[in-house]
Amino acid sequence: GQQVMQIPQYQHVQEGEDFTTYCNSSTTLSNIQWYKQRPGGHPVFLIQLVKSGEVKKQKRLTFQFGEAKKNSSLHITATQTTDVGTYFCAGTAGTYKYIFGTGTRLKVLA
Amino acid sequence: DGGITQSPKYLFRKEGQNVTLSCEQNLNHDAMYWYRQDPGQGLRLIYYSQIVNDFQKGDIAEGYSVSREKKESFPLTVTSAQKNPTAFYLCASSIGGTQYFGPGTRLLVL
Numbered sequence: 001g002q003q004v005m006q007i008p009q010y011q012h013v014q015e016g017e018d019f020t021t022y023c024n025s026s027t028t029l030s031n032i033q034w035y036k037q038r039p040g041g042h043p044v045f046l047i048q049l050v051k052s053g054e055v056k057k058q059k060r061l062t063f064q065f066g067e068a069k070k071n072s073s074l075h076i077t078a079t080q081t082t083d084v085g086t087y088f089c090a091g092t093a094g095t096y097k098y099i100f101g102t103g104t105r106l107k108v109l110a
Numbered sequence: 111d112g113g114i115t116q117s118p119k120y121l122f123r124k125e126g127q128n129v130t131l132s133c134e135q136n137l138n139h140d141a142m143y144w145y146r147q148d149p150g151q152g153l154r155l156i157y158y159s160q161i162v163n164d165f166q167k168g169d170i171a172e173g174y175s176v177s178r179e180k181k182e183s184f185p186l187t188v189t190s191a192q193k194n195p196t197a198f199y200l201c202a203s204s205i206g207g208t209q210y211f212g213p214g215t216r217l218l219v220l
Contacts, residue, residue, distance in 0.1 A: 001169070006152075031207060042200055042211040043153070088152060090209070096141050096160050097168070098209065100153040 002027045004091050006101035014109050019076040021104035023089035030094040032065055032072045037103075038085040046074075079108045113137065114212035116201050121217045123188065123195060131186045131215045133201030141204040142184040146170060146197045147214075153200065159184055188217065195219060 003026040031050045035043035049065035062075045089101040145153040155168030159178040173192025202209040
């Protein structure tokens with residue numbers, strides 16, 4: 001079955017450093033989404049990528065969708081303590097069923 | 111005020127007991143989902159529903175049951191057949207692929 005893996009599982013950074021998490025699917029995706037979950041909270045939608053090679057930016061966050069539509073990345077420039085949380089990707093092969101990645105837990109040290 | 115509500119926030123289950131988790135949305139979304147999240151883990155799909163009176167099993171449906179009699183409601187029953195039910199349960203509704211999550215229910219076994 002379809003699997004979505006994320007690396008790294010954990011990342012500790014000093015405030016101001018950059019952070020990147022990578023998402024890899026075993027199958028080609030029709031689109032991919034990114035979510036952020038704060039400690040003790042629920043996932044909150046960040047963005048959806050649909051096109052091959054697509055790049056989208058939200059302030060300090062840059063999202064990429066691979067050319068083969070099997071991988072994606074989220075890059076945060078100059079992390080802040082408010083960036084703390086777990087970042088999940090979620091992909092679908094074109095149905096209502098989304099497969100979530102294993103998540104990357106980010107800790108930012110002030 | 112639109113959104114997704116889940117109740118209760120905490121739920122305790124005794125051995126051999128069935129318990130039902132509530133999920134209600136007033137966003138007029140057709141699709142609804144139930145996920146299970148274990149500590150430090152990603153989200154695993156239990157059941158999803160694309161439309162009223164229809165639902166499909168996710169990856170870990172054994173020991174769970176759902177109903178979708180109304181568009182607004184998608185309750186999840188954790189049956190006694192689910193031997194390891196302790197987890198954080200998240201309900202979501204979706205439009206255009208974007209999933210909106212409720213605050214979650216933490217289920218603990220006594």
